[in-house]
Amino acid sequence: MQKISRLGLGCMGMSRSNEEKSIRTIHAALDNGITLLNTGNFYNGGESEIVVGQALRDIPRDKYFLSVKFGVLFGPSGGIYGLDVNPFHIGAQLNYSLHRLGFEYVDLYQPARMDSSIPIERIMEVMVGLKEKGFIRNIGLTEIDAETLRRAHKIHPIHTVELEYSLIGRDIEKDLIPTAKELGVRVLTFGSLGHGLLNDRTLEGKVSSAMPSSMLSSENLPRNLPLVRELKDFAICKGVSLSQLMMAWILAKLPDASTLVGTTSLEHLRENIDALVLELSREDMNEIENIAASHKVYGNEMRQLIFKNGIAIFNHNHI
Numbered sequence: 001m002q003k004i005s006r007l008g009l010g011c012m013g014m015s016r017s018n019e020e021k022s023i024r025t026i027h028a029a030l031d032n033g034i035t036l037l038n039t040g041n042f043y044n045g046g047e048s049e050i051v052v053g054q055a056l057r058d059i060p061r062d063k064y065f066l067s068v069k070f071g072v073l074f075g076p077s078g079g080i081y082g083l084d085v086n087p088f089h090i091g092a093q094l095n096y097s098l099h100r101l102g103f104e105y106v107d108l109y110q111p112a113r114m115d116s117s118i119p120i121e122r123i124m125e126v127m128v129g130l131k132e133k134g135f136i137r138n139i140g141l142t143e144i145d146a147e148t149l150r151r152a153h154k155i156h157p158i159h160t161v162e163l164e165y166s167l168i169g170r171d172i173e174k175d176l177i178p179t180a181k182e183l184g185v186r187v188l189t190f191g192s193l194g195h196g197l198l199n200d201r202t203l204e205g206k207v208s209s210a211m212p213s214s215m216l217s218s219e220n221l222p223r224n225l226p227l228v229r230e231l232k233d234f235a236i237c238k239g240v241s242l243s244q245l246m247m248a249w250i251l252a253k254l255p256d257a258s259t260l261v262g263t264t265s266l267e268h269l270r271e272n273i274d275a276l277v278l279e280l281s282r283e284d285m286n287e288i289e290n291i292a293a294s295h296k297v298y299g300n301e302m303r304q305l306i307f308k309n310g311i312a313i314f315n316h317n318h319i
Contacts, residue, residue, distance in 0.1 A: 010262030
């Protein structure tokens with residue numbers, strides 16, 4: 001099996017409308033040592049899988065590690081309305097993904113979230129069956145709590161747990177990271193820019209985020225900019241962009257983990273690849289964390305997307 005790179009390419013934004021650009025980005029990632037590719041059957045209505053499959057068609061199968069998530073339900077208007085991790089449907093969801101990708105198996109398969117009404121043991125039973133039949137090589141989980149990870153791992157070793165993590169969202173340090181380390185489960189993080197707040201473009205007035213956040217609202221953004229400016233000043237002192245600084249901080253903070261950069265842009269990809277060689281000293285790490293601790297972040301809540309009986313419920317818990 002291909003060694004998993006520290007930096008992974010998130011393929012959420014890839015679709016037929018930007019197919020050529022996306023394929024170039026995937027090939028550039030592979031050429032620069034990125035082996036981890038991350039997609040989902042709900043990304044752009046399945047188009048991400050089609051584009052990823054096209055990009056990898058002539059690439060030897062041992063040159064990359066492909067992670068696929070499943071289950072999130074998007075309506076025609078684009079909003080999330082539910083989750084389908086019903087054990088009876090998992091095989092069908094995987095079948096559709098394999099056809100879109102053009103593959104016989106995926107390296108890692110994982111539910112995108114948990115449905116609190118379905119015991120993890122029932123989901124794991126189906127996943128183990130698919131692994132035994134050779135359709136998936138490894139089992140993963142996404143955005144779960146430590147107890148659920150332990151319960152799942154008792155049934156079958158979990159390969160990877162995918163979690164949100166950033167300088168201003170460090171809740172997983174309390175229980176999940178120690179539990180994953182104890183069990184020997186790999187950690188894959190996403191959201192390194194804190195829903196778009198910790199980004200050079202924020203200071204340019206170009207606010208964007210894949211997940212809407214109240215940190216970026218017209219009320220809260222002006223109050224959050226002092227934090228962004230101070231971090232940007234420190235990044236300038238290091239001769240890097242703010243985005244690179246945030247990526248380097250995560251890589252240093254979690255030396256055994258991988259982290260995703262979601263992009264279709266060669267420029268953005270190369271910027272993050274350069275962060276792999278950025279070395280932060282203990283003093284640098286302390287200074288970055290001291291800057292974060294000295295600013296209150298307005299609207300910074302754990303925006304938990306909870307599902308019960310397949311229905312999406314947003315729960316906001318301030319941290």
